Amino acid sequence: MASAPSPANVACAFCHRQFAKYTCPACNAPYCALTCFRSPVHAQCSEAFYKKEVEADIRGAPGKSARERARMMETLRRFEEESAARQDDADALPDADGEEDEDGADADDAEDDDALVRRLAHVDLETTSPDALWALLPPTARARFLRAMEDPSSALARDLLADAAATAPPPDPWWAPASPARKPDAISIPEALKGATGAGLVYNVAAVLIAYAYATRHLARSPLASPSTDVGGEGGGTDEEAEAACTLLARLVPFLTERTSTTRHPTLDSALTALRSRLSTDVPLAPLLHDAAVLLRPARVLVLESPASPPASSPSMDADSQSSDPNNEADATTNNAAYAAHLVTRALGDLAALFLERGHRRVAAKLAFYGAALAGAEGEAVARGVAGEMEEMVRELAGAQEGGVGGEIRRLGGELGSGGKDGAVGRRAKGERKVFIEEVHGDGDGYTAGQDG
Numbered sequence: 001m002a003s004a005p006s007p008a009n010v011a012c013a014f015c016h017r018q019f020a021k022y023t024c025p026a027c028n029a030p031y032c033a034l035t036c037f038r039s040p041v042h043a044q045c046s047e048a049f050y051k052k053e054v055e056a057d058i059r060g061a062p063g064k065s066a067r068e069r070a071r072m073m074e075t076l077r078r079f080e081e082e083s084a085a086r087q088d089d090a091d092a093l094p095d096a097d098g099e100e101d102e103d104g105a106d107a108d109d110a111e112d113d114d115a116l117v118r119r120l121a122h123v124d125l126e127t128t129s130p131d132a133l134w135a136l137l138p139p140t141a142r143a144r145f146l147r148a149m150e151d152p153s154s155a156l157a158r159d160l161l162a163d164a165a166a167t168a169p170p171p172d173p174w175w176a177p178a179s180p181a182r183k184p185d186a187i188s189i190p191e192a193l194k195g196a197t198g199a200g201l202v203y204n205v206a207a208v209l210i211a212y213a214y215a216t217r218h219l220a221r222s223p224l225a226s227p228s229t230d231v232g233g234e235g236g237g238t239d240e241e242a243e244a245a246c247t248l249l250a251r252l253v254p255f256l257t258e259r260t261s262t263t264r265h266p267t268l269d270s271a272l273t274a275l276r277s278r279l280s281t282d283v284p285l286a287p288l289l290h291d292a293a294v295l296l297r298p299a300r301v302l303v304l305e306s307p308a309s310p311p312a313s314s315p316s317m318d319a320d321s322q323s324s325d326p327n328n329e330a331d332a333t334t335n336n337a338a339y340a341a342h343l344v345t346r347a348l349g350d351l352a353a354l355f356l357e358r359g360h361r362r363v364a365a366k367l368a369f370y371g372a373a374l375a376g377a378e379g380e381a382v383a384r385g386v387a388g389e390m391e392e393m394v395r396e397l398a399g400a401q402e403g404g405v406g407g408e409i410r411r412l413g414g415e416l417g418s419g420g421k422d423g424a425v426g427r428r429a430k431g432e433r434k435v436f437i438e439e440v441h442g443d444g445d446g447y448t449a450g451q452d453g
Contacts (some may be wrong), residue, residue, distance in 0.1 A: 010030045011030070012031050012032040012033075012036055013030050013031060014029075014036040014039040014041060015032065015035075015036050015039075017032075018032035018033070019032065020032050021033070022037070024037070024042070024045050026045040026049070027042075029042065029045075038150060046150070170217070171220060171222055172222070173213070173216045173217065173222045173291065174222045175291070175295060175343050175346075175347070179222070181223065182223060183223075184223040184346045184347070184349050185346070185349045185353070186345035186346050186348075186349045187346075187348040187349035187352050187367060187368055188349075188368070189368055189372050189375060190368060193368060193369055193372035194372060200264060200266075201369075201370060201373050202373070202374070202379070203264075203265035203266065203267060203270065203271045204253075204255065204263070204264060205296070205344070205370050205373070205374065205383075206265075206268060206271055206390065207253050207265060207272075207274065207275060208249075208253050208256055208351070208367075208370070209292035209295050209344070209347060210271070210272075210288045210291075210292045211249055211253045212224070212292075212295075212347055212351060213287075213288045213291035213292055214252065214283070214288055215245050215252070216291075217287075217288075217291075218248070219241060219245055219248070221241055221245065223350040223353075224242065224245045224350055224351070224354045225242065225357060226239055226357060242354060242358070245354060246354060246355060246360070249351070251278060252279070253274075256363060257360070257363055259362070268386065268389050268390065268393070272285070285397060286393075286394050286397040286398055289390045289391075289394045289397070290391070292390055293387045293388075293390040293391045293394065295343045295344050295347045296343075296383050296386060296387040296390070297343075297383070297384060297387035298344075298383055299342050342374075344371075344383070348367045348368075348370060348371045351367050352364040352367045352368065355367075
């Protein structure tokens with residue numbers, strides 16, 4: 001709230017105990033803190049101030065979508081219904097003299113409630129402006145709404161905010177074309193691992209990417225690692241959702257976290273069978289395969305400048321049609337640029353940062369080895385082939401389902417949020433935002449919450 005400082009020798013007009021630091025812009029009363037500004041004796045100014053702020057916020061977003069307007073109307077509707085219910089309960093209680101309160105204000109509130117119901121019954125959310133939506137509330141309801149917004153810790157404010165969060169659509173993962181989410185950093189490959197051959201691990205990588213896509217969508221968290229954690233350092237944070245993501249991944253792909261694991265999936269079917277045994281049968285597989293294929297497929301790279309390249313060389317390079325010489329500086333530069341452009345390196349980097357946050361350096365080192373196995377021309381060719389396998393399986397699954405992959409992705413979001421086999425898993429209670437992983441079976445002994453040491 002913008003206000004000019006008061007003289008240092010003026011006492012607060014409300015508490016009379018502190019020197020005033022601010023002046024009310026409406027009545028020029030000096031006050032010392034927000035508590036005094038909200039004082040009941042100053043309600044004529046404070047309520048008007050908050051009303052003005054809310055109305056300005058509504059008018060400041062004329063481009064709100066129909067969905068956002070509908071959500072606002074639903075919030076206002078719930079607010080009015082809950083206020084009316086509390087008023088009914090209060091009316092049923094005797095007053096201090098043991099008699100029912102029959103003030104005319106109660107009758108006015110009831111009339112306002114009935115009037116609001118009649119108004120909302122004929123509202124066209126497609127064409128109604130934010131100003132008109134706010135005008136639908138009667139004065140008494142606006143005052144109660146503003147008082148709830150003044151005190152975010154109140155039960156009504158918490159209920160309204162929780163309902164808004166519960167009805168908000170889940171965010172798109174960072175690899176979606178139009179996603180505004182922060183892109184994670186690519187994983188760093190140590191010099192000792194560069195040139196390593198491990199194409200036989202590509203189906204393990206595919207399983208990790210499918211599990212990564214599931215965790216991202218199930219937890220509605222993208223990227224999984226905290227923004228403040230770099231893939232090269234340890235965060236050691238206490239983020240409960242990050243801990244839940246680590247536990248979830250450890251149960252889905254235990255070979256990633258088990259110290260003595262020798263699991264190597266020879267085929268895509270082998271990797272999917274292992275994942276299916278740990279996922280609820282209600283979880284649609286097609287969108288997860290689609291996500292993993294998008295992440296695994298090597299990117300085509302545009303080489304803007306390469307000092308050692310011949311001037312007449314083509315600017316585009318594809319690992320399918322170009323050969324490289326590891327001793328040639330230009331080829332090495334091109335390969336590094338191509339590798340950095342792959343989405344899989346960002347996914348592995350996100351996973352490495354996630355586990356480094358929890359102090360699990362060994363898991364991050366294994367992820368770096370997976371990245372090194374895909375960095376060379378041979379690894380890229382194998383990765384492209386496996387991505388093609390997954391896309392072919394997506395087409396087969398989509399052909400058997402109406403709505404295609406897009407419909408499956410929408411269904412995935414709904415089912416991951418509403419439950420597994422019995423419908424109880426993943427359901428969020430009103431006012432809560434919890435992470436549920438009960439639908440993932442297995443003991444997950446390979447991961448513990450401590451550090452690797």
